[in-house]
Amino acid sequence: MPSKLDQESASDRPSDAKTAFLTRIREAAVRQFAESGYNGTSMRDIGSLVGVHAGSLYVHIKSKEDLLYQIVGEIAESGEAALQLVEASDVGAIDKLRMLARIHLRWSMANPDAAKVFEREWMRLNGAQLAEVQVKRQRWADAVERIIKAGVDDGTFRDMDVALAAVAFRSVLNANYTCDGDPDVDGVTLADEFVDFLFNGWVASEHR
Amino acid sequence: MPSKLDQESASDRPSDAKTAFLTRIREAAVRQFAESGYNGTSMRDIGSLVGVHAGSLYVHIKSKEDLLYQIVGEIAESGEAALQLVEASDVGAIDKLRMLARIHLRWSMANPDAAKVFEREWMRLNGAQLAEVQVKRQRWADAVERIIKAGVDDGTFRDMDVALAAVAFRSVLNANYTCDGDPDVDGVTLADEFVDFLFNGWVASEHR
Numbered sequence: 001m002p003s004k005l006d007q008e009s010a011s012d013r014p015s016d017a018k019t020a021f022l023t024r025i026r027e028a029a030v031r032q033f034a035e036s037g038y039n040g041t042s043m044r045d046i047g048s049l050v051g052v053h054a055g056s057l058y059v060h061i062k063s064k065e066d067l068l069y070q071i072v073g074e075i076a077e078s079g080e081a082a083l084q085l086v087e088a089s090d091v092g093a094i095d096k097l098r099m100l101a102r103i104h105l106r107w108s109m110a111n112p113d114a115a116k117v118f119e120r121e122w123m124r125l126n127g128a129q130l131a132e133v134q135v136k137r138q139r140w141a142d143a144v145e146r147i148i149k150a151g152v153d154d155g156t157f158r159d160m161d162v163a164l165a166a167v168a169f170r171s172v173l174n175a176n177y178t179c180d181g182d183p184d185v186d187g188v189t190l191a192d193e194f195v196d197f198l199f200n201g202w203v204a205s206e207h208r
Numbered sequence: 209m210p211s212k213l214d215q216e217s218a219s220d221r222p223s224d225a226k227t228a229f230l231t232r233i234r235e236a237a238v239r240q241f242a243e244s245g246y247n248g249t250s251m252r253d254i255g256s257l258v259g260v261h262a263g264s265l266y267v268h269i270k271s272k273e274d275l276l277y278q279i280v281g282e283i284a285e286s287g288e289a290a291l292q293l294v295e296a297s298d299v300g301a302i303d304k305l306r307m308l309a310r311i312h313l314r315w316s317m318a319n320p321d322a323a324k325v326f327e328r329e330w331m332r333l334n335g336a337q338l339a340e341v342q343v344k345r346q347r348w349a350d351a352v353e354r355i356i357k358a359g360v361d362d363g364t365f366r367d368m369d370v371a372l373a374a375v376a377f378r379s380v381l382n383a384n385y386t387c388d389g390d391p392d393v394d395g396v397t398l399a400d401e402f403v404d405f406l407f408n409g410w411v412a413s414e415h416r
Binding site: 036037038039040041094120148151155156157158160161164165167168170171172174175185190193194197198199200201202203204205206207208 | 244245246247248249302328356359363364365366368369372373375376378379380382383393398401402405406407408409410411412413414415416
């Protein structure tokens with residue numbers, strides 16, 4: 001006689017299989033969007049990767065754009081959660097930025113395709129979905145600027161162009177997916193090196 | 209009676225018109241590749257932008273890939289010329305990197321679409337054209353690393369991970385096309401601010 005656990009597993013199976021299939025579709029989409037771009041990817045391409053006809057994908061997914069939204073929306077969501085954690089923490093600007101850099105680079109080095117899609121393809125969304133992601137991206141950018149400004153205001157950082165500093169910070173964080181990844185460097189090490197460049201500079205102290 | 213000048217102009221006209229038309233095709237391609245990606249752009253799209261049927265483009269252009277090569281190859285070429293100039297100049301690492309940053313950012317702020325295509329679409333090339341552009345991009349990256357290393361060796365820069373420093377430098381240089389451009393900042397100002405961040409750091413001197 002099957003135990004209660006077995007019965008539960010059996011009744012969960014169809015939904016488990018569906019979830020697993022959806023995950024495979026999303027993983028294939030991330031890979032293909034990263035490789036060929038959103039506009040260069042068809043539902044047929046994604047179907048081929050998961051071994052089904054494009055038509056079968058529409059049972060699970062409304063459209064290619066909906067798939068992009070699922071991918072990009074979830075990343076924006078996690079980014080926001082991480083940001084709230086960092087902003088709420090009781091540390092100074094240097095530590096907050098280091099935390100943000102570590103979280104971002106650890107994630108993007110583990111998920112280079114997703115990072116690429118999030119940076120390069122989010123603007124293919126439309127309407128409310130585009131607006132939602134745009135707002136979340138802007139909030140992230142604003143928070144970086146706010147943290148840097150707090151650092152300038154409390155004298156941790158020198159007086160500088162805060163908006164440009166925020167651009168430099170964000171671009172260094174996105175460096176990893178444009179460079180040939182060094183397999184020996186992990187996300188935390190990379191984050192610490194990158195923020196150290198920006199915080200302490202390259203010039204030897206005797207040359208300042 | 210037409211002057212000699214008029215006669216020359218008349219005989220030059222077909223070739224002038226051809227050059228002008230080719231320029232329009234390339235400008236349209238840059239715009240469209242930047243907007244929709246190389247894979248998301250058809251020769252028909254480019255034809256529409258210049259007001260001709262796709263078929264008429266093939267009189268002037270071998271293929272969409274050839275068009276990408278013309279665009280990307282020329283940028284790689286100019287980049288290499290600028291690099292040689294900078295490397296040959298008799299100044300230290302700081303000034304060389306500042307020169308590179310100024311040249312790059314002045315150009316990319318004036319040509320944001322071309323900069324985007326050069327960074328994001330060059331890898332759509334194939335065979336010998338891909339290899340050629342790849343080699344030129346690598347030479348640029350190597351030169352940045354070489355200049356930074358010289359700076360470390362002569363004591364201008366502190367002892368640091370030169371490869372990561374080069375990645376940070378290159379990513380900051382490419383910041384401008386991922387951020388919302390500030391119309392009040394020109395390429396030279398931006399370059400000087402960005403390299404100043406990397407050279408001198410953000411942390412106020414009394415906090416070091």
